Amino acid sequence: MQPNGEIKSSPEAASVKVAEVEQPLESKKSKVWIFLLTGLLAAALGVAVVGFMVGKELLSPVTPGSSEKVVITIPGGASTGKVAAILTEQRLIKNDRVFSLYARFQGLDNKLKAGEYQFSPAMSVQEIVDALTKGVVTTYTFTIPEGYNTKQIAKVLVDKGYVNDEKFWQAVEKGNFEYDFLKGLPNGRQRLEGYLFPATYKITKGMTEEQIIDRMLKRFSQEITPEYKAKADKLGLTLHEAVTLASIIEREAVADEERPKVAAVFLNRIKKGMKLESCATVQYALGENKTRLLYKDLRIDSPYNTYLIKGLPVGPIANAGSPSLQAAVNPADVDYLFFVVSVDGKHAFSKTLAEHNRNKEKYIARFQTP
Numbered sequence: 605m606q607p608n609g610e611i612k613s614s615p616e617a618a619s620v621k622v623a624e625v626e627q628p629l630e631s632k633k634s635k636v637w638i639f640l641l642t643g644l645l646a647a648a649l650g651v652a653v654v655g656f657m658v659g660k661e662l663l664s665p666v667t668p669g670s671s672e673k674v675v676i677t678i679p680g681g682a683s684t685g686k687v688a689a690i691l692t693e694q695r696l697i698k699n700d701r702v703f704s705l706y707a708r709f710q711g712l713d714n715k716l717k718a719g720e721y722q723f724s725p726a727m728s729v730q731e732i733v734d735a736l737t738k739g740v741v742t743t744y745t746f747t748i749p750e751g752y753n754t755k756q757i758a759k760v761l762v763d764k765g766y767v768n769d770e771k772f773w774q775a776v777e778k779g780n781f782e783y784d785f786l787k788g789l790p791n792g793r794q795r796l797e798g799y800l801f802p803a804t805y806k807i808t809k810g811m812t813e814e815q816i817i818d819r820m821l822k823r824f825s826q827e828i829t830p831e832y833k834a835k836a837d838k839l840g841l842t843l844h845e846a847v848t849l850a851s852i853i854e855r856e857a858v859a860d861e862e863r864p865k866v867a868a869v870f871l872n873r874i875k876k877g878m879k880l881e882s883c884a885t886v887q888y889a890l891g892e893n894k895t896r897l898l899y900k901d902l903r904i905d906s907p908y909n910t911y912l913i914k915g916l917p918v919g920p921i922a923n924a925g926s927p928s929l930q931a932a933v934n935p936a937d938v939d940y941l942f943f944v945v946s947v948d949g950k951h952a953f954s955k956t957l958a959e960h961n962r963n964k965e966k967y968i969a970r971f972q973t974p
Contacts, residue, residue, distance in 0.1 A: 661698075662698045662699045662702040662729075663702060663706060663728060663729040663730065664698075664728055664729075665725060665726050665727055665728050666695055666696060666697065666698055666725040667725035667726060668726055669726055670724055670725040670726040671724070671726070672724060672725055672726075673722050673723075673724055674694050674695075674696060674722070674723050674724065674725070675720060675721070675722050675742060676690055676691070676694055676696070676720070676721055676723065677719070677720045677721075677809070678690065678716065678717070678718045678719060678720075678721065678736070679718055680718040681718070682716070682718065684703075684704050684707050684708065684713040684714075684716060685700070685704055687703075687716050687736065688700035688701075688703040688704050688707075691703060691723075691732065694723075695725060696723050696724075696725060696727070696732065697729055697732065702729070703729055703732075703733075706729055706730075706733065707733055710733065712733060712737050715737045716733070716736040716737060717736060717737065717738075717739035717741075719739060719741035719742075719808060719809070719810070720741055720742045720808065720809040720810070721735060721736070721740070721741055721742055722742045723735070741808050741809070742808065742809065743806040743807065743808055744764075744766065744806070744807055744808070744809070745804060745805065745806050745807075746760060746761065746764055746766065746804070746805055746807070747803070747804040747805075748760065748800065748801075748802040748803060748804075748805070748820070748923070749802055750802040750854055750923070750924065750925035750928070751802070751854045751855055751922045751923070751924070751925075752802060752922065752923055753797060753888065753921065753922045753923065754776060754793065754794070754796060754797050754800060754923075755793075755891075757800055757820075757923070758772050758773065758776075761816065766807060766811075766816065767813045767816060768813065771812075771813045772813045772817075773793065774813075775812075775813040775814045775817050776793060776795060776796050776817065777791050777792055777793060777795060778791055779813075779814050779817060780814075781814075781817070781818060781821055783799075783821055783825055785799065785824075785825070785828060785843055785844075785847075786799065786821075789844070789919075794918075794919050796817070796821070797851075797919055797920045797921070797922070797923070798847045798848065798850070798851050798919065798920025798921075798922070798923055798924065799820075799821055799824050799847065799920075799923070800817065800820040800821065800824065800923045801820050801821075801823040801824035801827065801923065801925075802923050802924075802925050803820075803823055805819055805820065805823075807819070827926060827929055828843065832846075832929075832933060835933035835934065836932075836933050839871065839933060839935075841932075841933070844919070845916055846929075846932045846933055847920050847924070847929070847932075848916050848917060848919055848920045848921075849867065849870060849871075849916060849932040850920070850924040850928045850929045850931065850932035851920035851921045851922040851923065851924050851928070852870065852880070852882050852884055852885060852910075852916075852917075852921060853866050853867050853870075853924065853928040853931050853932060854922050854923075854924035854925065854928040855882075855884035855887075855888075855921060855922050856882060856883075856884050857928070857931075857951070858948075858949035858950065859949065859950050860927045862950060862951055863927050863928055863930075863931035864931045864934060864935055864936035865935075865936045865938060865940060865943070865951075865953055866931070866943065866951070867931045867932050867934075867935040867936070868935040868936045868937070868938050868939075868940060869940045869941060869942065869943055869953065870882070871935050872939060872940065872941055873941060874915055874916070876941070877914065878914075878941070879910055879911060879912075879913070879914055880910035880915070880916070881910055881911050882910045883897055884921060884922075885908050885909060885910040885911075885917050885921055886901055886902055886904065886908075886909055886910070886911060887921075888908050888917075888921035888922070889904050889906035889908040889909045890904060908921060938953070939955055940953040940954060940955055941954070941955060941956070941957075941960075942954045942955075942956075942957065942959070942960035942963075944960065944963045944964050944967055944968065945967060945968075946963070946966075946967045947967075952966075952967060
């Protein structure tokens, strides 16, 4: 303070005043930056939300609730882009790039399996990718009834379009199937007779004739256990003879409870050196299942005609199911030598020819059976 009472300014005082003036400017700048950052974050969040919503929409089903089924084929070696293009073309996904990105993001773009698939527009991208990576391909079902022979099986498969007729028979005659029970069997159309197990099978498109046949042979192999072979051996039968006997039982009997009795009749006749005289073997020799055999039919020259030959024919005449296969090695403990159809496809069994003739008079005329 000066003597006259005035306050003299100093550089220090000036600097303090300047500082007091500039502080509000810094605060304003901070507020601007905060405002800008907040805006940018909000914009980014908005973009993210929009992107998420768009992505979710593009991954969702094309037509929710649709019951339409679309069959597509994914070729072997197809890239994810190729798969996406196929799905887009069939209107099963909304965007091929989103599909590819999703598969890549999930680490599945190299794990999409080839094959024929059945998809729906009601499926999401996630569901479609899941099916493709697991190989949930379309399956086709066919059923082979018990008692069908190889010729009838071929017709079923050809009619359904599952096999080529010529290729099927080539596989039957010369196919390389690694099963012990086929070793030593001569090549030819009868080679696999009796070994194509009758059942219901599921196959996929593209399976070869050999693969389809192999599936039936594999199912047959499950029936021929060591115990089965031991029982056949105890009866003095080779496996091939047991399967042959089972095929005749299959074609002769209708009721499962009668199959062991039918088996016993044929085994008893073999022991006594009698001819089997099975009409079913004659039908096989003729190449057709005639409802009424004539006497001239019984004289057909064939290794399958058991009216002319003694013992079992050279091979099976049909493909037997489990009940007949089991009956062949588990015959009933009876001494019957004859049987004739009676009522409802069942049979009347007899021990003597005289009794058999009486049964024939009683039943054959009634059913017009020769």
